Amino acid sequence: MRNRLAVLLPAWAWLLIFVAAPAGILGAIALAEADPGVPPFRLAWSTAGFAMLVADDYYLGAFLTALRVAATTAGLCLAIAYPMAMGIARARPDRRVLLLALLMLPFWTGFLLRVGAWIGLLRDEGWINGLLQGLGITDAPLPMLYTEGAMLVGMVHAYLPFAVLPLFAALLRLDPTLLEAAADLGARPAIAFLTVTLPATAPAAAAAFLLVFIPAAGEFVIPELMGPSEANLVGRVLWQEFFQNRDWPVAAALAVALLVLLLVPIRLFQRLEARP
Amino acid sequence: MTRGRFVRAALAAGLLFLWLPILLLVVYAFSADRIPFQWGGFSLRWFSALAANERLVEAALLSLRIAAGAATLAVLIGGAAGWALARFGPFRGRAVFGALIGAPLVLPEVVTGLSLLLLFVALETATGWPQGRGALTVLFAHATLGAAFVAVVIQARLAETDRSLEEAAMDLGATPFTAFRTVTLPLIAPALTAGWLLAFTLSLDDVVIASFVSGPAGTTLPMALFAMLRLGLTPEVNALGAVIVLGVGAMLAVAALLLRPRRG
Numbered sequence: 210m211r212n213r214l215a216v217l218l219p220a221w222a223w224l225l226i227f228v229a230a231p232a233g234i235l236g237a238i239a240l241a242e243a244d245p246g247v248p249p250f251r252l253a254w255s256t257a258g259f260a261m262l263v264a265d266d267y268y269l270g271a272f273l274t275a276l277r278v279a280a281t282t283a284g285l286c287l288a289i290a291y292p293m294a295m296g297i298a299r300a301r302p303d304r305r306v307l308l309l310a311l312l313m314l315p316f317w318t319g320f321l322l323r324v325g326a327w328i329g330l331l332r333d334e335g336w337i338n339g340l341l342q343g344l345g346i347t348d349a350p351l352p353m354l355y356t357e358g359a360m361l362v363g364m365v366h367a368y369l370p371f372a373v374l375p376l377f378a379a380l381l382r383l384d385p386t387l388l389e390a391a392a393d394l395g396a397r398p399a400i401a402f403l404t405v406t407l408p409a410t411a412p413a414a415a416a417a418f419l420l421v422f423i424p425a426a427g428e429f430v431i432p433e434l435m436g437p438s439e440a441n442l443v444g445r446v447l448w449q450e451f452f453q454n455r456d457w458p459v460a461a462a463l464a465v466a467l468l469v470l471l472l473v474p475i476r477l478f479q480r481l482e483a484r485p
Numbered sequence: 486m487t488r489g490r491f492v493r494a495a496l497a498a499g500l501l502f503l504w505l506p507i508l509l510l511v512v513y514a515f516s517a518d519r520i521p522f523q524w525g526g527f528s529l530r531w532f533s534a535l536a537a538n539e540r541l542v543e544a545a546l547l548s549l550r551i552a553a554g555a556a557t558l559a560v561l562i563g564g565a566a567g568w569a570l571a572r573f574g575p576f577r578g579r580a581v582f583g584a585l586i587g588a589p590l591v592l593p594e595v596v597t598g599l600s601l602l603l604l605f606v607a608l609e610t611a612t613g614w615p616q617g618r619g620a621l622t623v624l625f626a627h628a629t630l631g632a633a634f635v636a637v638v639i640q641a642r643l644a645e646t647d648r649s650l651e652e653a654a655m656d657l658g659a660t661p662f663t664a665f666r667t668v669t670l671p672l673i674a675p676a677l678t679a680g681w682l683l684a685f686t687l688s689l690d691d692v693v694i695a696s697f698v699s700g701p702a703g704t705t706l707p708m709a710l711f712a713m714l715r716l717g718l719t720p721e722v723n724a725l726g727a728v729i730v731l732g733v734g735a736m737l738a739v740a741a742l743l744l745r746p747r748r749g
Contacts, residue, residue, distance in 0.1 A: 223629070227604070228629065231600035235599065289495075296492045319690055322710075322729060325723075429595055444594075444595045451697075461599065468596055
């Protein structure tokens with residue numbers, strides 16, 4: 210018993226200080242009043258921060274934009290990840306390791322460097338515009354960076370590998386004789402996919418969607434570096450309220466509201482993960 | 486089999502989409518041109534410019550130190566938590582314990598960053614510690630994030646290792662500590678190493694949490710890089726990318742050589 214306590218006590222202490230306490234303090238400051246002092250709030254029991262979130266279209270819009278962009282990113286990732294996962298699952302087992310390594314390696318090269326690479330490709334003086342003008346397809350550079358499209362490309366690039374992995378695991382478990390039976394009964398590949406593969410891997414697809422959607426909903430860096438200035442996702446608005454406006458209670462209220470909004474997708478994801 | 490061809494083409498296109506920006510970033514690091522991603526002849530000038538950029542070099546060294554410290558702490562906390570969850574049965578508060586250790590996995594980075602900063606501010610107000618923020622607060626934040634990942638890796642590894650081995654050791658008279666050291670630890674050593682590397686990488690890659698909890702004296706490499714990218718791209722970013730990609734590639738090649746199955 211004493212051995213167990215020696216393991217549990219430090220872990221409990223760490224979690225209470227660095228996970229539980231911050232959550233409580235976040236809630237307390239979301240209810241505080243903004244104050245020009247240092248730190249810039251006065252503890253109170255004020256719902257002014259939350260009232261502002263509901264009353265001001267700017268904040269409501271930030272949540273709607275974030276949800277829309279996150280859902281689009283997750284949908285695009287799922288559409289691209291399905292055939293990729295099928296390709297890896299069907300490869301010879303000795304090739305699978307190599308393909309999975311090729312899939313996950315970009316993750317090890319650094320998130321910001323990949324964003325930097327996309328900036329280099331998409332800028333007005335960038336590689337793609339140089340190519341287009343060099344080939345005589347366009348005369349003037351096409352504005353690509355700082356558009357919603359650029360932001361989505363950056364987000365899909367960042368999250369795509371995480372959508373492939375759960376699909377790949379589910380496809381490996383799929384009984385190949387089911388597909389053979391469908392083909393023997395005259396189903397074309399597209400029909401076999403829709404009637405056999407898709408229903409059998411639907412829980413994994415839902416997990417893959419949520420695995421992208423949950424972090425994408427709070428994304429800050431990619432909208433900031435690649436998106437249009439009006440793409441005010443909630444992550445970006447929270448950042449601005451905190452760092453530029455120094456309005457800590459509103460930033461904390463935004464964080465609490467984002468958490469509440471994500472509770473359902475998070476619970477859903479955890480239940481999908483816990484399935485046998 | 487048109488479908489087989491479609492799937493293979495889609496896989497190739499997907500991998501090309503993932504790799505092309507990275508490969509071009511590395512190739513153009515060797516271009517002499519002042520404009521990034523324009524070919525101006527082969528040159529190593531941007532690598533010397535990078536080496537001479539003291540702020541970036543300092544930020545990189547700080548990031549490596551923070552990542553090593555955070556990963557080590559993460560392995561200790563996450564390892565203990567993963568062990569408790571896998572082996573201690575239904576101990577009191579297990580559900581809360583599991584939710585707390587896993588929370589950083591699912592929380593948006595801005596929420597984790599903001600709440601940890603508010604904690605450090607409240608701690609300083611109440612106890613005088615930490616005096617200001619910087620490398621140490623980033624290290625604690627990254628250790629918390631890394632511990633969540635390590636706990637998952639260790640719990641999964643312990644769940645698939647045979648518990649009766651530890652029981653046999655104890656039946657033969659080993660104390661729980663000896664059983665842990667001689668049986669469990671060697672079994673989970675690869676998972677601990679993998680967890681350490683994962684926590685190390687997460688720390689090196691994080692800009693959002695670090696930006697919240699750091700102070701004026703604690704500019705990490707991603708924070709410096711983020712500030713550069715905000716102003717636009719410079720060829721030094723290409724050179725830094727090449728160094729990191731080639732460095733990671735070399736490390737992986739060495740690891741693959743060391744782990745290669747031996748014949749004979």
